[in-house]
Amino acid sequence: MADKAQTHAFCVDSRFDYEPLFFSHPGEEKLPINFLGKKMDYPFWISSMTGGAEISFSINQNFAKLSGKYNLGMGLGSCRSLLNSNERLKDFSVRNLTNGPLYANLGIAQVEEAVLASSENKIHDLINKLEADGLIIHLNPLQEWFQPEGDRFRLTPLETLTRFLDQTTYPVIVKEVGHGLGPKSLAALLKLPLKAIEFGAFGGTNFTLLESMRSEECLVKAPFIKVGHAASEMVDILNALPKGDKEFIISGGIKNVLDGYELVQKLKAPAVIGMAHSFLGPAMESFEALEIYFLNLREAYLMARGLLRVKEQE
Numbered sequence: 001m002a003d004k005a006q007t008h009a010f011c012v013d014s015r016f017d018y019e020p021l022f023f024s025h026p027g028e029e030k031l032p033i034n035f036l037g038k039k040m041d042y043p044f045w046i047s048s049m050t051g052g053a054e055i056s057f058s059i060n061q062n063f064a065k066l067s068g069k070y071n072l073g074m075g076l077g078s079c080r081s082l083l084n085s086n087e088r089l090k091d092f093s094v095r096n097l098t099n100g101p102l103y104a105n106l107g108i109a110q111v112e113e114a115v116l117a118s119s120e121n122k123i124h125d126l127i128n129k130l131e132a133d134g135l136i137i138h139l140n141p142l143q144e145w146f147q148p149e150g151d152r153f154r155l156t157p158l159e160t161l162t163r164f165l166d167q168t169t170y171p172v173i174v175k176e177v178g179h180g181l182g183p184k185s186l187a188a189l190l191k192l193p194l195k196a197i198e199f200g201a202f203g204g205t206n207f208t209l210l211e212s213m214r215s216e217e218c219l220v221k222a223p224f225i226k227v228g229h230a231a232s233e234m235v236d237i238l239n240a241l242p243k244g245d246k247e248f249i250i251s252g253g254i255k256n257v258l259d260g261y262e263l264v265q266k267l268k269a270p271a272v273i274g275m276a277h278s279f280l281g282p283a284m285e286s287f288e289a290l291e292i293y294f295l296n297l298r299e300a301y302l303m304a305r306g307l308l309r310v311k312e313q314e
């Protein structure tokens with residue numbers, strides 16, 4: 001039995017100094033922050049997820065209830081289907097459940113289409129009908145390329161974004177969906193009039209991998225599955241760049257509270273922790289399951305704040 005309680009020195013998590021002297025066990029205290037011009041009670045963000053027609057309604061309701069009850073931010077999954085029809089509007093209309101930051105979501109391909117057709121108004125109408133605070137635009141060139149029926153970009157995303165932002169007054173966030181963003185892309189995004197950047201970093205959900213499993217042709221494309229940037233690398237890149245007043249959602253492969261806590265502490269800019277896949281399982285089960293999961297996360301985050309200090313980098 002005692003054998004089972006053994007650890008090895010090389011297993012130590014050397015990211016943190018452990019400081020138990022200044023700590024008492026946490027209760028239910030809030031950790032208020034101002035983020036995207038709104039008050040949030042905890043630095044947690046429910047990252048954009050589409051659930052498919054059958055389950056989107058209940059998943060979005062559960063996410064929005066959690067966001068409302070604990071004042072968290074949330075990104076809706078792709079709202080593409082609402083651009084030309086209101087048939088599925090009820091699946092995405094959750095503003096009545098939350099006052100937290102609520103962002104609509106579209107792919108860069110839909111934004112490009114609007115820019116080329118000068119139909120940006122359709123997107124502005126979408127934001128209005130969802131009573132969203134703004135728009136998240138996802139960049140997913142690899143995912144689209146891996147899909148035989150995927151979108152192909154005619155403009156560079158930088159050109160699409162520049163032209164779209166010229167016509168836009170509400171806050172816009174740009175994210176990747178699982179490969180992160182390299183230093184030149186981050187530097188270019190930092191120069192645009194965006195409100196925030198969401199990492200969508202490498203190390204968690206990987207749609208390119210999923211798409212690759214659907215088709216044999218993808219064997220040639222397979223090496224691309226592993227390209228990208230982990231969230232920790234993106235924090236290092238960003239810390240060397242001028243960030244102005246941009247805010248950040250650190251997401252992509254953040255699978256436990258300590259990963260998120262470390263990176264939020266390290267990034268020299270306002271930031272929250274974003275998670276997609278980890279919230280999905282409990283949200284598909286029930287609101288109660290999702291709430292229990294979140295309360296465990298909250299407690300672990302409060303423990304981390306009380307006990308751990310991120311080590312200074314040499």
Ligand SMILES: Cc1cc2nc3c(=O)[nH]c(=O)nc-3n(C[C@H](O)[C@H](O)[C@H](O)COP(=O)(O)O)c2cc1C
Nearest residue numbers: 047048049050077078138200204205252253276277
């Ligand atoms: C089921 C599912 C659906 C997703 N749908 C979208 C989407 O519609 N729009 C988007 O920007 N990202 C979407 N994502 C990507 C996530 O927002 C996130 O960037 C990615 O999953 C990495 O985070 P994770 O490792 O915590 O899952 C989806 C992710 C999952 C798991």
